[in-house]
Structures are given as structure tokens and as C-alpha cells.
Amino acid sequence: MSEPIISLRGVSKAFGDLVVLDDVDLDIPAGQTTAIIGPSGTGKSVLLKHIVGLLHPDAGHVFVEGVDVTTVSEAELYEVRKSMGMLFQNGALFDAMSTGDNIALPLRHHTSLSEAEIRARVEEVLEMVELPGLYDRPTSALSGGQRKRVGLARAIVLQPEIVLFDEPNSGLDPLTSDTIDRLIVRMKETLGVTFLVITHDIVSAAHIADHIAMLHRGKVEAFAPTAEFLRSTSPVVRRFLQRNLDLDATTAGGAPRLPHLD
Amino acid sequence: MSGHVRGFARFVGRTASRAWHHPIPTGKVWEQAWFIGVKAMPILLTMTAFIGSNLALQGYYAFKALGGQSLLGMFVSLAGVREMAPLMVAAMTAAKAGTEMASQLAVMRIREQIDALEVMSIDPYTWLVVPRCLGILIALPALTMMCILTLIGTAWLVTMLQLGESGPQFLHTAFGALTGQDLWIALFKAAVFGLLISLISCYCGFRSKPGPRGVGDATNAAVVTSAVVCAVVNYLISEWMYA
Amino acid sequence: MTRLASMSPGLPRATRFCGELGQRVVTGTMYPALIADHMWTLASRSALPVLATTLPTGMVVALQGLNVFDLFGAQRLLSSLISVAVFRELSPVLSSMLVAAQGGASFAAELGSMRIQEEIDATEVMAIDSLRLHVLPRVIAAVITTPLMHLLGTGAGIAGGWVVAVLMRGEPSGVYWANLWALTQPLDLWGGVLKTAVFGLIIGLTATYRGYFATGGAPGVGVAVNETVVQSVLGFVAANYVLTSLMYGSAP
Numbered sequence: 001m002s003e004p005i006i007s008l009r010g011v012s013k014a015f016g017d018l019v020v021l022d023d024v025d026l027d028i029p030a031g032q033t034t035a036i037i038g039p040s041g042t043g044k045s046v047l048l049k050h051i052v053g054l055l056h057p058d059a060g061h062v063f064v065e066g067v068d069v070t071t072v073s074e075a076e077l078y079e080v081r082k083s084m085g086m087l088f089q090n091g092a093l094f095d096a097m098s099t100g101d102n103i104a105l106p107l108r109h110h111t112s113l114s115e116a117e118i119r120a121r122v123e124e125v126l127e128m129v130e131l132p133g134l135y136d137r138p139t140s141a142l143s144g145g146q147r148k149r150v151g152l153a154r155a156i157v158l159q160p161e162i163v164l165f166d167e168p169n170s171g172l173d174p175l176t177s178d179t180i181d182r183l184i185v186r187m188k189e190t191l192g193v194t195f196l197v198i199t200h201d202i203v204s205a206a207h208i209a210d211h212i213a214m215l216h217r218g219k220v221e222a223f224a225p226t227a228e229f230l231r232s233t234s235p236v237v238r239r240f241l242q243r244n245l246d247l248d249a250t251t252a253g254g255a256p257r258l259p260h261l262d
Numbered sequence: 263m264s265g266h267v268r269g270f271a272r273f274v275g276r277t278a279s280r281a282w283h284h285p286i287p288t289g290k291v292w293e294q295a296w297f298i299g300v301k302a303m304p305i306l307l308t309m310t311a312f313i314g315s316n317l318a319l320q321g322y323y324a325f326k327a328l329g330g331q332s333l334l335g336m337f338v339s340l341a342g343v344r345e346m347a348p349l350m351v352a353a354m355t356a357a358k359a360g361t362e363m364a365s366q367l368a369v370m371r372i373r374e375q376i377d378a379l380e381v382m383s384i385d386p387y388t389w390l391v392v393p394r395c396l397g398i399l400i401a402l403p404a405l406t407m408m409c410i411l412t413l414i415g416t417a418w419l420v421t422m423l424q425l426g427e428s429g430p431q432f433l434h435t436a437f438g439a440l441t442g443q444d445l446w447i448a449l450f451k452a453a454v455f456g457l458l459i460s461l462i463s464c465y466c467g468f469r470s471k472p473g474p475r476g477v478g479d480a481t482n483a484a485v486v487t488s489a490v491v492c493a494v495v496n497y498l499i500s501e502w503m504y505a
Numbered sequence: 506m507t508r509l510a511s512m513s514p515g516l517p518r519a520t521r522f523c524g525e526l527g528q529r530v531v532t533g534t535m536y537p538a539l540i541a542d543h544m545w546t547l548a549s550r551s552a553l554p555v556l557a558t559t560l561p562t563g564m565v566v567a568l569q570g571l572n573v574f575d576l577f578g579a580q581r582l583l584s585s586l587i588s589v590a591v592f593r594e595l596s597p598v599l600s601s602m603l604v605a606a607q608g609g610a611s612f613a614a615e616l617g618s619m620r621i622q623e624e625i626d627a628t629e630v631m632a633i634d635s636l637r638l639h640v641l642p643r644v645i646a647a648v649i650t651t652p653l654m655h656l657l658g659t660g661a662g663i664a665g666g667w668v669v670a671v672l673m674r675g676e677p678s679g680v681y682w683a684n685l686w687a688l689t690q691p692l693d694l695w696g697g698v699l700k701t702a703v704f705g706l707i708i709g710l711t712a713t714y715r716g717y718f719a720t721g722g723a724p725g726v727g728v729a730v731n732e733t734v735v736q737s738v739l740g741f742v743a744a745n746y747v748l749t750s751l752m753y754g755s756a757p
Contacts, residue, residue, distance in 0.1 A: 052630045056511040074508065081632035092627035094619075095475070106631045154631075305735060312742045316749055320594055323753045324586075327688060340573065345565055353602055357734040361610075365727025372723060424750070474621045474723040478614025481730040485606040490557040493599075497561035500568055 005030035005162060005194050006051055011060035012218075013046060020046045022218035023060070033188055033195040035209035037202055039240065042215045044198040045089070048166055051196070052086060053077045065161065082110055085155030086164040090171070091147035093139040093154075100126075100135030103154045110158060125153040128190070129183065145176040149183065156191065163187075165197040169204050177204065184208050202241055206230060214240065273465045277395065280387040287393055294397025298359045299405060306354050306405055307412050313350050314413035317342055318420040322427070331427060335435030338417040343444050344504070347410045349496050352455035355402060356488035360463035363394055364484035367467025368477040376468070391468075395460040402456035403449045410448065447503050454495060459488045509636075510629070514718065522714055526644060529637050536642050543646035547608035551654050554603045559596055559658035563665025566590050570666075571674060581680050583670055584663075585687040591662035592693045598745060600658035601704040604651050605737045609712035612643050613733040616716025617726035625717065640717055644709035651705030652698045659697070696752045703748065704741035711737040 004027035013021040020043035028034050038044050049055040050062050053069045062069050067080050093102050103122045107113055113121065119135070126132055129149040134142075142150060148168060155163055168184065169177040181204050188195055188208070199205050205212050206226060213223040214237055222229060222237050230241065321337040367390060370376050379386045414436055422429040463484040470480035509525060512518040566587050574580050616639060619625050628635040663685065670676040715729040715736075 049626070053508075054510065054626050054629060056508060078632040078634075081630055084630065086627070086630045088623045088627055090622060092623035094624055094627075095622075096615075105633070109631070109633045154627075305739060309739060309742050312746045316594065316742075316746050319746070319749050319753065320590075324589055324688065340569065344569060349562070354735075354738065357606060357738055358731070361727075361731040361734060365724065365731060369724045369727060474618040474726040475614060477723045478610070478617055478726040478730050481727050482607065482610040482614055485610060485734055486554050486603065489603060489606055490554050493558035494561045497564050497568075500565050504572055505568055 003030050004028055005065060006196065007063040008047075008050070009061045009063070011047075011050060011057045011062060013043070013050065013055065013057050019218050021050070021057070024215075024218070024220055026213060026220055026223065028194065028196055029211065030194050031192060032210040033184075033197065033208055034211045034213065035197045035199055035205035036213045036215055037199055037205050037240070038215035038221075040200055043218055044200075044215055045166055047215065048086075048164055048196070048198050051164065052081060052084060082158060083161040084164060085158065085160040085162070087148065087151045087155045087166060087168060089166045090144075091139075091142075091151035093142075093147055093150060095139055097139065098135070099131075099137045099139055099142065099150050102139060102150060103157050106154065106158050121157065122153075125157050126150075128156070128187065129153045145172055145180065148172070148180060152183070152187070156187070159191075160193065162194045162196065163191075165195065165199075167198055167200070169199060169201050177201070181207050216240075269469065270462070270465050273468065274461055276387050277391045277461065277464075280385060281392045281396070284385065284388045284392075286396065287389065290389075290393035291396045291400070294393045295400040296397075298355075298398050299401035301362075302355060302358045302401075303405060303408070305358055306351055306409055309350060309354050310347060310409040310413045311416040313346055314338070314342060314416035315420045315424075317346060317413070318417035318425065322421070322425050332431060333435065334421060334427065335432040335437075336439040338432075339414055339436040339440050340444075342413045342417065343410050343440060343448055345496070345500070347413055348406060348448050348451040348455065349493065351402070351406050351409050351452060352459065352492040352496070353489050355398070355405075355456065356459045356463070356485050356492065359398060360459045360484050360488050361481045363460060363463040364467040364470075365477055365481040367464055368470030368480040371468060371470045372472050372476060386468075391461075391464045394464055395457060398456040398460045399453055403452045406448060406452035410445075447499070451496065451499055454499065455492045458491055458495065462488045462491060518718075519714060522717070523710060525636055526641055526710075529634075529641050530645075533637065535645070536638065539638075539642035540645050540649075543612075543643050544650050546611070547604065547646055547650040548653065550611060551600075551604045551607045551650070552657060554607055555600045555654050555658045556661045558599050558603055559591070559661040560665040560668075562595055562599060563587060563591055563662030564669045566595065566662070567666040567669035567674075571670065571676075580676055581684055582687075583676065584666065584681040584683075584685045585689075587666035587670075588663055588685050589688045589693070591666070592659050592689055592697055593749075594745075596658035596662050597655050597697055597701050597704065598742065600654040601651055601701055601708065601741055602738055604647070604654050604705065605708045605712075605741075606734050608647065608650070609708040609733050609737050610730045612647070612709070612712035613716040613719075613729045614726055616640070616643075616713055617719035617729040620717060620719045621722060621726060636717075640713045643713050644706070647705040647709030647712070648702050649705070651708065652701040655697055655701040692752065696748075700745065700748050700752075703744055707740045707744060708737045711740060 006028035008024050008026040011021050011024045036044055036047065046055060050057055051064060057070055064080050065083065069077055069080055100122050103125060104118050107118045107121060122135060126134055129152050131146060131149050168180050172180065185208050197208060209226050212226050212229040214221045216236050222232050222234050224232065317338050321334050322331060325331055325333055376386050379389060418429060418432050421427045421432045466480045466484035470476045509521055512521065567583060570583050570586050571580065574583055619639065625635050625639065628638060667681055671678045671681055712733045715733045719725045719729040
């Protein structure tokens with residue numbers, strides 16, 4: 001395994017009485033795709049938010065490119081974040097801005113590029129996520145899958161070292177979901193940077209990831225290269241795999257997905 | 263705009279016909295009256311206390327220029343009871359109870375709970391709107407009465423303690439100027455405002471658009487529309503009763 | 506030091522929120538274009554409701570004032586009373602109330618849904634200061650726009666009084682305008698503007714605070730809007746009493 005680019009050491013987090021992360025240690029290898037899987041409500045998203053410094057752990061440390069994001073100043077944290085891009089669960093696009101302006105936002109704030117150069121770069125990343133020509137489209141006119149791709153375009157526009165994905169497949173139909181998976185794989189080949197994907201979809205994880213970690217009851221239940229992980233003998237992992245693969249068989253092509261109500 | 267006026271008229275018509283033809287869920291009416299009354303009371307009383315204090319201060323500074331401090335009590339009770347108390351109670355009820363009604367119903371709308379009621383053959387007007395309108399109709403006149411007392415009481419305290427004027431004289435002119443008719447009109451205004459606020463707020467909730475933004479916008483529209491309508495209706499009632 | 510976003514609700518967080526904003530006023534970019542945008546939103550959304558409430562209220566003051574002045578034969582004082590009442594109290598309170606109900610509420614709804622839909626988190630993850638980008642311009646816009654709405658409301662209130670006194674009761678128009686400023690002082694002008702700027706600050710801070718820290722999905726946005734209106738109105742009505750005492754209590 002290559003050098004870890006993200007390391008969690010003894011990270012614990014509770015919301016009131018609910019312990020979400022319980023003394024988690026985890027090393028994410030650089031330049032590869034790691035998936036963190038687990039049933040809903042096991043703190044996968046919470047873990048991700050600790051890495052970008054949106055949440056502060058009750059105990060423990062999180063190192064990103066050697067910087068402890070739990071103790072640095074706000075200004076230094078912003079510097080670390082500039083080397084990260086994140087795709088939020090529902091895209092987290094700004095309703096008030098057009099598609100292109102959403103993607104251009106980091107460029108306008110963190111670079112001194114001219115408007116023409118910004119436009120060119122945005123068109124380029126829109127091309128990469130296979131949505132050419134949508135620059136002026138209002139975000140309200142985008143479909144669920146398009147929102148995710150625009151979110152992804154925004155996440156990679158600054159050419160980050162690390163790209164984080166929060167449930168890239170949630171709320172999508174199986175076909176769109178597959179397209180997103182393929183897009184992630186191709187994007188990985190083009191960019192060659194570190195991908196960290198949070199998902200509850202084992203089929204998707206097996207497809208895109210080099211390593212898989214499973215989070216269960218606030219702890220890392222298993223963490224191994226994908227092929228090895230799929231052969232894991234841990235009963236928790238087996239149960240999770242079994243259930244998802246059964247469902248996979250019944251729906252041919254992906255786990256059934258319920259629409260998100262909120 | 264005209265679409266909303268027509269939609270609102272239809273909404274009021276439906277609510278009225280349900281209140282007339284269907285059995286009224288009395289338990290829910292009292293629950294709403296209690297809920298609105300008790301939850302809004304501390305805020306309303308705090309606000310009228312400040313309004314009363316300020317009325318006393320402003321009246322005093324204005325009348326002092328004319329040498330008419332002795333008229334302060336009369337000014338406070340007439341301005342307070344006839345206009346300020348009903349209007350401010352209406353504004354604050356719109357802000358507190360009205361927004362709550364609008365956001366509750368908007369959330370029920372976007373989560374398809376109102377559709378679910380219809381599918382279960384439970385009439386949402388009888389079940390959700392009628393109790394809120396009748397509840398506020400009971401709660402608001404009672405609250406207005408308490409607010410009038412609070413307003414005169416705090417103005418009296420400010421007159422004595424902060425302005426150093428005679429307390430008994432204040433009370434004498436304050437209650438001397440009030441007639442029973444003033445109180446009845448104030449209560450009548452409160453009832454009308456209550457009905458308007460609840461109907462407008464429920465209507466805005468029912469018409470909510472999806473998403474968190476929809477709930478926020480519905481809540482927002484409810485309070486502004488209620489406040490404007492109450493201010494206009496306040497003038498009409500005063501014109502009718504006092505001119 | 507723990508970061509603002511991870512603090513639990515309460516006075517320390519509210520204090521810290523105001524402190525961080527104050528610090529940003531002194532240092533760094535202010536985004537004038539955004540401030541102008543939000544001012545436009547506030548003004549365009551609040552202007553009509555402000556007019557629609559202060560106009561009938563000015564009419565009511567004229568109506569009730571005439572009832573009383575008729576007893577003393579002092580009708581000529583009517584317009585002076587209206588301008589004092591409208592300038593000092595009715596317009597500042599009513600206009601700010603409508604700015605809170607309309608503009609403050611929409612700030613809370615906007616920021617609340619940005620919070621719920623993770624737009625604020627996304628801003629932070631892009632290493633952009635969300636307080637500076639989303640919050641500060643709104644607060645500044647509220648501080649500038651509320652006094653403007655107050656001046657608008659004053660005009661409408663005085664016009665409403667004129668409608669009742671002159672058009673409906675047949676008082677002479679010349680007397681109405683001649684006595685209009687008999688009792689008002691310069692203090693009423695700058696005092697009203699200062700007061701409403703403070704009210705605007707209270708509205709802006711309450712609205713952005715409630716929206717920025719909204720929790721609990723779509724219902725949470727409704728709650729944020731509700732709390733914004735109620736708390737900011739209570740806040741500025743209390744501030745009004747204190748400011749009136751200070752400003753007029755010390756005047757000769």
C-alpha cells in the first residue's frame with residue numbers, strides 16, 4: 001500500500017448520547033480510489049465531514065497531507081481545503097446561480113484567471129463530466145444525475161489532490177447510477193489523484209474502488225484491497241455483501257434505490 | 263395576484279362551508295386556542311409592555327412642548343386601546359401564530375400528508391383549517407384584553423417611575439377617557455384580525471411549493487400578507503366605528 | 506479554539522457569530538455588488554408592504570386625532586401631531602416590522618435552505634469564507650435599507666393623514682402642510698434614521714443567525730423564519746424603548 005494521504009487517529013464523535021464514530025483509525029492511500037461502505041446511519045458522512053473539517057471530533061486527530069485539520073487555524077484549514085474537492089450528496093449547487101457560475105465559483109475566489117479563461121476552464125470540466133454546453137442552464141432545470149455531475153465538475157475544477165464523494169449514487173435510478181460509476185472510473189484514470197467515496201452500494205464500490213473499508217457501529221469493521229475485501233470472512237461484512245448481492249440479482253444491475261423524501 | 267385572490271376566496275368559501283355543514287372538532291378547537299394563546303402570551307405581553315412604555319415616553323415629550331402633561335393618561339389609553347394594542351397584537355400574532363400555522367401546513371403539504379388525509383377521506387379543511395380559525399377566534403380577544411391592561415399598566419409605571427409624574431392623575435385621565443364602546447371595538451377588531459390571520463396563514467401553507475425553500479416562502483408570505491391586510495382592515499373598522 | 510460551525514446553540518455561539526462578523530467588517534473584502542443585490546431584494550420586497558401598512562395607519566392617526574382635536578377646536582395641530590407620531594414611532598416600528606417580516610424572513614429562508622441543502626458546507630469546503638460571502642452582505646444591506654424604508658413609510662403615513670384630513674374631512678390643505686413640521690425637530694430626522702439603522706442591524710443579525718444555523722430539514726427552515734420574525738420584532742421593540750429614553754430623555 002502506498003503512502004497514506006489522509007489518516008484518522010482515534011477519532012471519536014457523539015451527538016448527544018448517540019456515538020457515531022468510536023475511536024476510528026484509518027489510512028487512505030494516495031493516488032487510489034478508496035470506498036467506505038456501511039449501512040445508512042453508520043456515520044459515513046460524518047467521517048467525511050471530519051476530513052474536510054466541517055465537523056470537529058470529540059477526540060482524536062485527522063491528518064490530511066500531513067496537516068492535522070483538527071487543530072489548525074481557520075486560515076490554514078482553508079489552504080488544505082483548496083487541495084480537496086467534494087461532491088455533496090444532492091450536489092449542494094447554489095440555487096441562485098447558473099450551472100456555469102456554480103462551477104466557476106472556486107476559480108473566481110481562488111485564482112486570478114480572466115473571465116474568458118474561467119469560462120474556458122468551466123467548459124472543459126463540463127466536457128469531462130459529459131455535460132457540454134450547459135454553462136447557462138439554471139440549476140433548477142438539472143435532473144438528479146446532472147446535479148451530481150455538475151457537483152463533480154465543481155469539485156475538480158481547481159485540480160485538487162483529493163476528491164471526496166458523498167453517496168454519489170444515492171437517489172439515482174440504476175442506469176444513471178451506472179453512468180456515474182463509469183464516469184468516476186474514467187475520471188480517476190484521467191486525473192490520477194486520490195478518490196474517497198462514501199457509499200452504501202457495494203456493487204458500485206466493487207466497481208470503482210481499489211480499496212474498501214466497512215464502517216459498522218462507529219468502528220472500522222474491515223479494510224482491504226477490493227478483491228480481498230469481497231472474500232472477507234467477517235460475519236458483518238458477509239451479511240452486508242450477501243444482502244446487497246441478493247438484491248442485485250433481483251434487480252439486475254444495481255441495488256434498488258428509494259427516492260429521497262427530504 | 264388575481265389568481266391568489268380567487269384562490270383565497272375559494273379557500274375561505276370551503277372553510278366556511280365545512281364549518282357550517284360538518285361537525286366541528288371541538289377538542290381540536292380548544293387545543294388550538296390553548297396552543298395559540300399560551301404560546302403567544304409571553305411574547306405579546308412583553309411587546310405590549312414596551313409599546314406602552316414608549317407610548318408614555320413619546321406622549322410625554324410631545325405634550326410637554328405644549329404644556330399638557332396632564333393629558334398623558336388620556337393619550338395613552340385612547341391611542342393604546344383604540345389603535346396600538348389591536349394592531350400590534352395582530353402584527354405579533356401574525357408573526358408568531360400565523361407563521362407557525364403556515365409552516366406546519368406547508369410541511370404537511372410537501373410531505374403529502376394533506377393528500378394522505380384526502381385519500382383517507384378525512385377532510386383537511388374540517389380537520390386542519392377550521393380548528394385553527396376558531397381557536398384563534400377564542401384566543402385573540404382574550405389576549406388583547408390582557409395586552410390592553412399590560413399596556414396601560416406599564417405606561418403608568420413609566421409615568422411614575424421614569425418621568426416622575428403623578429400616578430393617580432395618570433390613571434384618572436386614562437380610565438376617564440375610555441368608554442365601554444372602545445373596549446368592545448378593540449375586542450371586535452381582535453376577533454376580525456384573528457380570523458384573517460388564520461385564514462391567510464392556512465391558505466399560504468396549503469399553497470406551499472416543494473422543498474425547504476417552499477416552506478420558508480410560504481411562512482414569509484403568510485406574515486407579510488396578514489400584517490398588511492390587518493393594517494388596512496384596522497383603518498376600515500376605525501373609519502366605520504369612530505368617524 | 507473550537508470553530509463556530511461546531512459550537513452548540515446558545516449565547517456563546519451567538520456572541521461569537523456577531524464577533525466574527527464584526528471582525529470581517531474591519532478586515533478584507535466587502536462584496537459591494539452582493540450588498541447592492543441584497544439591498545435591492547430587501548427594498549423591492551418590503552417597499553409595497555411598508556406603504557400598504559403605513560398609509561392606512563397614518564389615516565387612522567388622522568381619524569382619531571381629529572376626533573380628539575374637534576373637542577378642543579385645535580384641528581390645525583393635526584398635521585403636526587401626525588408628523589410627530591409617524592416620524593418618531595409609527596413609521597420606525599411599522600416599517601421595521603415589515604422589513605423583518607418580509608426581508609428578514611426571506612434572508613432566513615434563503616440561508617436556512619442553503620444550510621439544509623449543504624450549500625453552506627460546500628462553500629466552506631471550497632475554502633470560501635461563508636460568513637463573508639453569505640452572511641455579512643445581508644446584514645449590511647439590512648442596516649442600510651431599513652432606514653430607507655422608514656423614510657418611505659414616513660412619507661406614506663403623512664400622505665395617509667392628508668387623505669383623511671383634507672380629502673375626506675375637508676380640512677384646508679394649506680393648513681395641513683403649513684403646520685406639518687411645527688413640532689418636529691432635527692432630532693426626529695436623524696434620530697429616526699439612527700433608530701431604524703439599529704433595528705436593521707437587529708433584524709439582519711437575527712435573520713442570518715437563525716438561517717445560518719437552521720437544522721432539521723424543511724421544517725427547520727419554517728422554524729427559522731418564524732423565530733426570525735418574532736425575535737427580531739421583540740428585539741427592536743425593546744431597543745426602541747431604550748433608544749427613545751436616551752434620545753428624547755436627554756433632549757431639552
